[in-house]
Amino acid sequence: MGNQEKILIIEDDHEIARILSDYLRKDGYLTTWASTGVEGWEEFKQNTFDLLLIDLMLPEMDGFTLCNRIRLESEVPLLIISAKQEDEAKIQGLNLGADDYLTKPFSLEELKARVNSHLRRYRRYHQVSPTSKVSYPYGLVIDFANKMVFLNGVILPLTVKELDLLFLLANNPLQTFTKAQIYQHIWGQAEMDGNNTVTVHIKGLRSKLNDQIRSAKYIQTVWGEGYRFVGEPIQ
Structure with a gap:
């Protein structure tokens, strides 16, 4: 309950976003929700986050475009959560800089494990990162x-x-x-x-x-x- 790291959830399904947000908050994370790709981009530009969960099928700006834009500016962990099961979608997302890909439906325990794993790597990276x-x-x-x-x-x-x-x-x-x-x-x-x-x-x-x-x-x-x-x- 003492993590207090910030996670941005970019998901247009209100119920899924609520479930993810509630679950991560119970694990001690601070969460912000954006319902469109453009809203997610604006949140990313205006605030600092430790990890992003991004759906692919978003209104206004799709998840592929969003991942590409974010990766040009930051090494923050990007986890794609999508109903798309095709290998092409997974490969495209990972090639654009996403760190992981979770196919819906997935268990909340699996999500938690992957979030924790990527945040551990991100913390280590920042501990040894060169001066800004x-x-x-x-x-x-x-x-x-x-x-x-x-x-x-x-x-x-x-x-x-x-x-x-x-x-x-x-x-x-x-x-x-x-x-x-x-x-x-x-x-x-x-x-x-x-x-x-x-x-x-x-x-x-x-x-x-x-x-x-x-x-x-x-x-x-x-x-x-x-x-x-x-x-x-x-x-």
């Missing part, structure tokens, strides 16, 4: 935990979207993101034709980082594809 403040060449320092960015010892006045954009790229080094992927992740919706929002924010971010397109130190343009972060942490 990472230094890069040419004076860039990113404090991921406190959401602050410094250049040559001076804090950069980044907007919320610029900060989100930099964190998305820096947390996934050398991974190329298309403009559409960036817009969907940062702004939470599909990019419209002719929308230059991502381009404008990349330009503004580069300006503040003193980064050049043709000799990129941090954000590289992959022509015809998108953008990627190329800064290498200083050991």
Whole structure:
């Protein structure tokens, strides 16, 4: 009863969500419930959780998309709970970064065992995890935990979207993101034709980082594809 770790349940079936929440609370966990994929994403962005239970068949944003978005930003344990029994669904979910897959119906005891197991691993990971403040060449320092960015010892006045954009790229080094992927992740919706929002924010971010397109130190343009972060942490 002394865990007090926070679990986010993203499940559109009210009765299942209530059962899961009540059971986990009796075991000492703090639970939050979201009934749609979008609501779950908003909860994740606004709060800190130690583990997420995610149904696949969610309204507004499906569980696959949600897992993919969350994994780009966090290593928090993701457990999929779904009525989908096909191997393809399980493989897709695990490939998107989920840590486990429970097929409905499942026993609450099994759920408890898996939750406890993943939380133990997550605790060990955090005990040995490196500092959240990472230094890069040419004076860039990113404090991921406190959401602050410094250049040559001076804090950069980044907007919320610029900060989100930099964190998305820096947390996934050398991974190329298309403009559409960036817009969907940062702004939470599909990019419209002719929308230059991502381009404008990349330009503004580069300006503040003193980064050049043709000799990129941090954000590289992959022509015809998108953008990627190329800064290498200083050991």
